[in-house]
Amino acid sequence: MSSPWGALRRRVLTPNISATKLSVRGFHYKDETARELLETVGRSFLEGYGFAAESRTPVEAERKLEEMPHKFRGFAYEGAGMGFAVRDALPFGRGGRTLRFLEGKARAHDYMVIVGVGWAMARVPRSRWSRLGLDEDPLLRWLALDGYGFHQAFFHTEKYVRDQYREPAFPWPVDGHREYSPRGIDQGIGRALWFVGGADPKVVVDLIESFDEERHADLYAGSGLAATYAGGLPADELRWYADRVGPYLPNVAQGSAFAATARVDQGLVVEHTGVATRIFCDMTPDEAARLCHDTRPPAVAELPEHPGIPAFEVWRRRITAAFTTDADVTA
Structure with a gap:
């Protein structure tokens, strides 16, 4: 107590608690x-x-x-x-x-x-x-x-989703790579769009595609994480989403693999986790988690062989490449 x-x-x-209600958030x-x-x-x-x-x-x-x-x-x-x-x-x-x-x-x-x-x-x-x-x-x-x-997308939806606001000169991290910060923020906005769209795949696609094209990959990755970790869709609607996102399916799969890794590491895998990773990644949750662990860089800000690119982004690219025929794909 x-x-x-x-x-x-x-x-x-x-x-x-009312702040979590979809009707309150609109x-x-x-x-x-x-x-x-x-x-x-x-x-x-x-x-x-x-x-x-x-x-x-x-x-x-x-x-x-x-x-x-x-x-x-x-x-x-x-x-x-x-x-x-x-x-x-x-x-x-x-x-x-x-x-x-x-x-x-x-x-x-x-x-x-x-x-x-x-x-x-x-x-x-x-x-x-x-x-x-x-x-x-x-x-x-x-x-x-x-x-x-x-x-920001959840609580300031008009500004960050409807008006598609991006933070100018985001002040973090203090030790460099601030140019990557808007992409990290977009990954979270993409995850929030699963909630803003009420887990309706057609609405989520429309929301993402209303943004500038250069933001789509990160937004789709966030949606794949939410669709896998939070869930909310039966298998047939997940398949529709996988088909509809077209060239961004590897990005959705990267987010899905991150979500599966979180649930596997936590010991909190549920039935939906496996349904989503099978459709998005053609893998079981354990296989998706193994991919993430095997490609994970050391806990450093930047890898010597990838100057100017945060190690986190290198990791995401490695995972995304596993879901495409082009090993040089960028996340």
Whole structure:
């Protein structure tokens, strides 16, 4: 049970549950099954956020997170990543909670936790970003931009989706490769479009193709991650999506493989994971995860043999190349 101070922190820091409702956000309604799934994802995220807000230690939050339903536990860890990062950014705090959180069971959820830290980037002053531990893993840190992009498209849909706004001169990371930051943000926007489109593949395609063509590859990759990790579509509609995206199927497959890797590493694979990876990747979740692990570079910002390209992007290109006949494809 949380302390009175913890309960107060949860009430003050946690957004209202109504913020996750598709009707409140003005998102597309496909059917009740999709609506319930997407809103449960949102509720699970906020539950995890609340655990982080109220818990005295990361271990205390971890115990509560491990009781979350199997299918939605990863989203709760993502929310907890945001919650601890927000607490780290508060004035007069000790900081370091997110990093301590990642030393426990959250290590298996590192993809999701770092994405959650990206949500915090969108909520706290940029002057406090240095307290978020963003640069601890030079490879996976780019996932924080996925979380940032998702947050902006989810909560500022008119600006980031309808008006297709791009951040000018994004101020992170501080050690270089800022020119790649808009692409990381677009990967998160693409993931959010799965929610904005209500998991309706026709609507999602129309949303993505309304953007400039140079953004399509990253947006489609984000949609593949969401379609695989969150789900929401039966096999026949996933096949329609795979056929419809045409030349961007390798990008969708790359996002799908990332999603499968997260679920495999977390021990949270569900039936839908395998349905999606079979259609998008022609692989089982374990095979997709093996591909991601086998092609993963070391935790460095840049590889000597690929100057000027973040190692994270090299990784994405390697995965994408596995799903195309052209080994020189760029993600």
